[in-house]
Amino acid sequence: MNLRPRRSVLYMPGANARALDKARGLPVDGVILDLEDAVSPSSKGLARQQIVAALTQGGYGHREVIVRVNALSTPWGYEDIHAVAKLGADAILFPKVDTPEQVIAAVTALEAAGAPADLPVWIMAETPRGILNIDAIAGASKRLSTIVMGTSDLAKDLRARHTPDRTAFITSLGLCVLAARAHGLDILDGVYLNIDDEPGLIAACEQGCDMGFDGKTLIHPKQIAAANVVFTPDAEALEQAQAVLAAWATAQAADSGVCVVNGRLIEHLHVVEAQRLVALADAIAAHGV
Structure with a gap:
């Protein structure tokens, strides 16, 4: 059995060249080089150039390197895909996926851009419609390997509050874990927003582990240690x-x-x-x- 650890997967904004470089030395299982939410519209071009440079340089070692592109419905999505499809990323992450047809469109765009046949697709589960369609989405393509929860966007759309027990998200989290396991996919929990609240982070990691998640997405390097500990078999x-x-x-x-x-x-x-x-x-x- 050949498993790839995904205990800790850290978002790194593509517009921050220093962060892209720093990721090469962090004790993290994966890094998401982000062209989407972490990048302002005025910085999209710069972020794309810097991620292309980072992928070309390499040096991330055992760390899985995923690029989150902008949605195909935005002015930047197709250009993102053409820029990164052939540069050796371990996966391409597509945001705000609502339907299986969007997965198929993403795969079609990757293939048109010359992506390797074995390049996996990851998708964000972060909208009400996407959650309701998650079973069909999870089975839409053999390229799809991983679901990533986007609880911040989901909270906005649900008009829900972030609470320690995550009551507002339990149904969505559970449905996505079910879909992932039904289709043989990995699944990562959403981010914890308070970077100075380590007890809260640990509790959220433990809850995610108890629910069946493979790991947690992170927004700051100081969160890595907690995720690694909780999602490592003791x-x-x-x-x-x-x-x-x-x-x-x-x-x-x-x-x-x-x-x-x-x-x-x-x-x-x-x-x-x-x-x-x-x-x-x-x-x-x-x-x-």
């Missing part, structure tokens, strides 16, 4: 997973379909999750962060 979970795998191997050798570990009945479904946890821990260890 020693107890790994010990349990390894015990499950060992007991299962013994059961299989005895031609048995069940076994007991620490008083708990273990079936094949528990083995699959144990294998995933061990593979994730191995991938994280290989990155050294």
Whole structure:
């Protein structure tokens, strides 16, 4: 099993050349080089040039590099795609996706721009219509690999308040996790806006982990450590997973379909999750962060 850790994925504004460079040394699993919300209309051209330069230079090491382009409905979307499609990004992230047809249009635009056949598409789930259509969106293209929650835009459209328990977003978050798992996709939780509230960030990360998210999108480097800790399998979970795998191997050798570990009945479904946890821990260890 070959997993790519996505515990921490940090937005970096394309108009900030210093930030694009700094990302090369951060202990983060992925960086989103942003041409959309983090960039003012007057800076779109500069941001595009700087992201092209950053991708051309490379040097991001194990970090996954994703470019968030502007929506195709904007004056900048197609030009963004033509600029970055062939420069070696690990994925292209499309914002404000409402329908499966928009996913197909995004894939068509990428292919017309000469993108490699294996370049994944990521999409933002951040509008009421997009949430209601998320199952169809998640199954729209084989290129689609990851859903990213955009809870800030969603809050605006819902006229909802950000609260510690995220009551306003629970339905949307749950629907998107269901769609991701139904279609074999990864899914990242939305950002936590208060960069000075570490306890609140940790609580939000733990809630996201409990709900089934693979990691969290971040807006500041000081948030990386908390996300990495929460979304890394802890020693107890790994010990349990390894015990499950060992007991299962013994059961299989005895031609048995069940076994007991620490008083708990273990079936094949528990083995699959144990294998995933061990593979994730191995991938994280290989990155050294």
